[in-house]
Amino acid sequence: LAKTTQPISMDSYEGQEVNITCSHNNIATNDYITWYQQFPSQGPRFIIQGYKTKVTNEVASLFIPADRKSSTLSLPRVSLSDTAVYYCLVPTGANNLFFGTGTRLTVIP
Amino acid sequence: NAGVTQTPKFQVLKTGQSMTLQCAQDMNHNSMYWYRQDPGMGLRLIYYSASEGTTDKGEVPNGYNVSRLNKREFSLRLESAAPSQTSVYFCASSEVETGAYTGELFFGEGSRLTVL
Numbered sequence: 373l374a375k376t377t378q379p380i381s382m383d384s385y386e387g388q389e390v391n392i393t394c395s396h397n398n399i400a401t402n403d404y405i406t407w408y409q410q411f412p413s414q415g416p417r418f419i420i421q422g423y424k425t426k427v428t429n430e431v432a433s434l435f436i437p438a439d440r441k442s443s444t445l446s447l448p449r450v451s452l453s454d455t456a457v458y459y460c461l462v463p464t465g466a467n468n469l470f471f472g473t474g475t476r477l478t479v480i481p
Numbered sequence: 482n483a484g485v486t487q488t489p490k491f492q493v494l495k496t497g498q499s500m501t502l503q504c505a506q507d508m509n510h511n512s513m514y515w516y517r518q519d520p521g522m523g524l525r526l527i528y529y530s531a532s533e534g535t536t537d538k539g540e541v542p543n544g545y546n547v548s549r550l551n552k553r554e555f556s557l558r559l560e561s562a563a564p565s566q567t568s569v570y571f572c573a574s575s576e577v578e579t580g581a582y583t584g585e586l587f588f589g590e591g592s593r594l595t596v597l
Binding site: 406408413414415416417418421457459469471472473 | 485514516522523524525526529539540571573575585586587588589590591
């Protein structure tokens with residue numbers, strides 16, 4: 373079971389870069405790492421996923437070291453609208469998707 | 482482009498009543514899931530269905546039953562509701578790619594259930 377561990381909460385000022393790290397020590401060879409964003413009263417929304425090294429899209433970057441036992445979600449120049457809960461997800465198998473408690477990011481003006 | 486649709490959006494039940502939450506997806510996904518989210522908490526997997534005709538228990542299946550009616554629809558039933566089942570319920574779907582599972586889930590807007 374590739375359980376994940378994230379910080380419970382983080383605060384950041386507007387315009388700063390935010391890095392949220394997730395530990396997944398038991399990740400299996402074929403597992404991908406996926407990050408989701410959730411606003412209040414909404415379902416989670418996919419942000420980014422990766423297998424190794426670095427992945428970047430229009431929203432975020434994902435850094436994965438060679439041992440793949442952790443990953444870091446990087447949000448460049450956050451704004452107030454980035455205030456949300458961020459979940460790191462590592463499937464335990466083909467269809468068994470467990471979310472952790474997530475990281476509550478608060479962006480301060 | 483509806484994606485994942487859940488009904489009802491809100492429901493109030495009395496202890497012991499039964500109800501079914503409905504979920505439908507129009508993305509032709511094989512896999513569907515039911516999660517619950519208690520206030521201030523993360524999501525917990527109740528049941529999932531890897532493909533039409535199959536269902537499996539997740540982390541917190543007690544008190545629930547599911548039916549994968551066809552490829553599009555996956556329902557969650559509470560046979561005898563309890564106050565501990567007051568929560569927001571999310572349905573999700575995903576496509577499993579051959580060779581490596583990618584894990585992208587598409588969620589519905591949620592169904593807010595209160596059991597008195």
